[in-house]
Amino acid sequence: MPTERDDAVDVARPVADADATVVDGRQPPSARVPLDRNRIVDAAVGYIDEFGLPGLSMRRLGGVLGVEAMSLYRYVSGREALLDAVVDSIMDQMHRDEDVLARPQDGWQDYLQRLAHGVRRVALAHPKAFPLVASRPPEAPWLRPPLRSLAWVEAFLDGLRSEGFNDTATVSAYRAFTSFLLGHLLLEVTAHGGDVGPLDVLEDSQNSQDLGKTLTPYPVVSRLGKALAEDHSAVEFEESLEDLLNRIALMRAES
Template sequence: MARNAGAAGPDEPGARELTSTDADGRTDADAAVVLGEEPPSSRVALDRRRIVDAALAHIEESGIGSLTMRRLGTRLGVEAMSLYRYVPGKEDLLDAVVEALVDDMDADPEESTAPASGWQDFLQRLAHGVRRVALAHPKSFPLVASRPPEAPWLRPPLRSLEWVETFLNGLGEEGFSDAAAVASYRAFTSFLLGTLLLEVATMGADIGPLDVLEDGEDADPRLHDYPTVARLRPGLREDHAATEFEEALEELLNRIATIRVEL
């Protein structure tokens, strides 16, 4: 996947720094969890998970486009050919990276596999769990959308049969009809994917046609013909990610409540 010319890396102008608060002063609990994580140890024997973890680390540092089996072997201190015992090739490696991201969702202690406290709490916990994965691996997260899912009719980021089963069963237990559960799945995944891809783009992720403008001190010459954009640029540059996520999630839950009654 080629890096966009306009995308900014983590140390480049324009990349949003991950902090535990946003411009509104709102505490971003998801980011706080991510910032407190310990990096994986490098003092373990070579195996598939260690290779995948190294690939994740490389992608976060240098982008998806720079990942090669040779560079990954160098990172791990082995010849590239040694990796093929565990991963047949780069395509299999990228699929394994996606599997690791999904596994991180499974391992999140805040996740709930059943709506013990109601369907709203169930979906809120699920949404925040997916967001924490995106914040922990912003440059890798777009793979969740671009790699083939387990079935062609599954929608990222809830792209595993296990998670979709959990989602549909959870809503069914809360009195959702089959039609309402399916419609809620579509609405929920559309919200999550669109919102989180936009957020990771501000953190330097390559998500295809969406570019991140450089956020330097000098005026961007492209703005000369767009005076309103230039005038409002300070506000456009502010980070309100945590607030916007919460507000959009609340609106989504209200929409799903309506779907539950109508279908």
């Protein structure tokens, strides 16, 4: 019994409702254009890139896809799983972008350089999404269900093993490399407006803009503020990466 609610629904109803009983007979065979998991995940990534993670809801994502929220549940088991898939998708983007994950060919140093820059490029391409990636790392796959973005981990470990790293050196290098990327890119990305705050997207515009010289009890901070805000992090990334590679070289030698 349809109960005819006061129908305040003002969203655009796509199609196929009011006249379902009429002849219609107009649709070519597959008018349904079934959505698939990839379309959903891609839409989610796009939404996060544009509006940020907090605004992403199942209903809203459904709206983007011209579909009711519940339809998504046929392809993703829930919001959490969707976010996992988003993380995976972003990480696998490296694989598509170019051969970042290919076995080392010019020695492990260049290999790690490629890897690092690949990840950095991905992070900067999705500043709003990267904190999400960072906050759910490969999910300790060696315990529990597994399945996060293991292709990356596998490529790293395998690549180093094939370059003369023994097991312990490989593991140490993995940890050093990972934490380096995590720290650097998180910092870089949040400086670039990658926020995690829930729904401030709309506008926070000007309030209390008369902070001309409001009392800041932190003199050094306020003096160095401009310098801190500046963005030569690309250079710093390069330098830190070089140091990291030196350290990894020591690990390899010590093995």
